[in-house]
Amino acid sequence: MLKIGITGGIGTGKTIVTRIFALLGVPVYDSDARAKWVMHHDAILRQELIAAYGPDAFTAQGDLNRPYLASIVFNNPERLAALNAIVHPRVRADFEVWTALHTNKPYILKEAALMYESDAWKQMDEIITVFAPMEVRMKRLQQRDAHRSEEEIKAIIEKQLSEDEKMKRAQHIIYNDEQTLLIPQVLELHTYFISKV
Template sequence: MLKIGITGGIGAGKSIVCRLFALLGVPVYDADTRAKWVMHHDKALKQELTEAFGPEAYTEAGELNRIYLASVAFHDPQKLELLNSLVHPHVGNDFTKWVEANQQAPYVLKEAALLFESGSWEQLDEIIVVAAPLDIRIKRTLQRDPHRTRHDVEAIIAKQLEEEEKIARAQHIIYNDDQQLLIPQVLQLHKLLLSKI
């Protein structure tokens, strides 16, 4: 079974591309969603986060205090690195278990915004980058997330690897630039990946 990573900057359209692959029957692991689940349910990680960020990391009901963690870590590069260094290994273990549970599939996709930044690309056989021009990405993100400002979106982009670097490190590129149709690109890549098995 091939393990394929799919990444791209905020607003590039990773989620819509993954939905198209899912419609073709490809299992998709959403690393961001699973990271939230792991942070809520993995007892060892909960302990590590509480030790690193204090008891405020979780509410009295035991729920992850995302607002607190974001306020502490997002604007402090060292704390953000600490948070990621604690969370990513647990998500990596969760992905390994998920792959074992999906052995019947010819290939699986791991969707992650920080695939290269987290080092999780090393677990994978090939990488797909969903690419879109910066102005389109910012516009899409502001439409999707009305609570964010342009400054917020630019701050997120500044923390992500540049798109050119992602493209240089990937084996496959899907262009979501509002010029090229997504479905034919996904179908062609699906056929290519199946041919490798």
């Protein structure tokens, strides 16, 4: 079974691409959604977060206090790195358990915006980068994340590895630029991955 990573900056359209793969029967591990799940359900991780950030890391209802954690780490690279050092190993372990449930499939996808920053690429056989030009990304993000200012969106983009660097490191690029058809690109890769098994 192949492990295929799929990445791309915020607003490039990773979600729509992974949905197309999912319609083809490919299991997709959504790193962001799973990280949230793990932070809520992994007892070891909960203890580590409380030890590092205090009881306010979780609300009175027991939910992860995302605004509180974001306020601590967003503009502090050292604190963000410390948070990632706590969370990423637990998510990697969760991915291994999830992968074991899908060994009957020719390949699986792991979607992660921070594929390289989290070292998740080291678990993958090949990487797909979803690319969209900056003006297309900004338009999508202003529609999707209307609560965020343009400055906030740019700050998030600047914290991620550049698109040029992601494209250099990837074995495959899917262009989601509103000019190139997505489905044929996904079908071509789907056929390619199946042929490798």
